[in-house]
Amino acid sequence: MLKQTIASPFKSMRKDGLKKNEIIYYLTLDRRWMNKDQAEKVIKIGLEEGLLTKEKDMLSPAFDASSVEIPIGFKPGSEILKRRDPVEEILGRIAEKNKAEISKVTAEMNELIRVNFDGHLSAAAASVILARKYGVPFEEYLSELKKQAKVT
Template identity: 55%
Template sequence: MTLQMTIAAPFRNMGRNRLKKSEIVFYLAIDRHWMNREQAEKVISMADAEGLIRKEGDYFSIPEEFSKIDIPLGYKPSSEIFEKKDPVESLAAAIAEKNGIEINAVISEMNALMEDEFDGNLLPEAAIVILAREYGVGFEEYLDELKKSIGKID
């Protein structure tokens, strides 16, 4: 949610639906002093890659639902917005949260499934989806990222 809040902030503060890249960078780096210019440009690139922002010619816009995000008074993004989140860990955390168990237990169960049931012939991405189904946790929102992470395997 932090990246969503960070990218929504300039639009909300300026009360506009469309902003130029330079206006977003100015807001993040110069007006708010949240980061330097390179980091502000990286935030825009990350938001674009995750589909949180759309480019329309020289302008960027955010989805309508982002304009309703509550940005707390005194909000300042942490450095964790620059960290790429592992989709396997994210889905494991969702399973753990929904079922009231520790994430380590979910990871252990995933590892046991990969080794015991499939003799090490199952990728973590597939194993976590199997566990999500067993625990009744929706995994559809994670599928694109899981597929991308599988594509990185040589």
Template identity: 50%
Template structure:
């Protein structure tokens, strides 16, 4: 995961477990020249929202084991780290690829599950998980983002 790698990089490089916001912005924008200071601030906000960074008394620390992340030599994050991936769209795509059908067919089947199987008492993210299990499509890595989508619904 590029976002996880980008967040782990300053902590691994400096061998620190916690850093101030200005240290992180400096690392991303000035030291590595990976992005602008505005983008670095946006990255930190996104990482906090996604649960990759936690902040306590003005000190940011990773919410995951940075030692488990491999940072390739010459790593430089792409602009993809600023894009939000929709976990529902990702799962629809996975199921469609596994079944070799169009995504619209999966959406139609999802709606059918909601309507006929649960009398409209099931939210779309949960219906997609039902379909993923039915077709033996892995969705374990999307579990947390799908839960967040359920909370927002």
């Protein structure tokens, strides 16, 4: 949904780059999807997650916005303003791939940390080990995982 929200102003205005205020105008006044603070947060999250790139005062999608389908009547929900924990995302992907309960995958991660590393491994690192074990992509979360590993 975040990708659709970010792609929408670029598709609508048929431009590859927009100024921050143009995106905020589109999201707040044109579509009335959110207020100014929320629109600024969408831009911030987009930049942090690598969905937007910034060159001088221009923002551009880091993906082909024209290929993103935006359904008629689309309106982003408030969940796009909440960043999900990358460890949770990875564990969810593992559970989905293996058709397992998230609690079982979490238990496996906790056992890996406790038994194999005597509790000296972060959840971020353990989630990457499990992702590799099960062949689940995790690369898009690496920068955020590295930040978490330094903090925890």
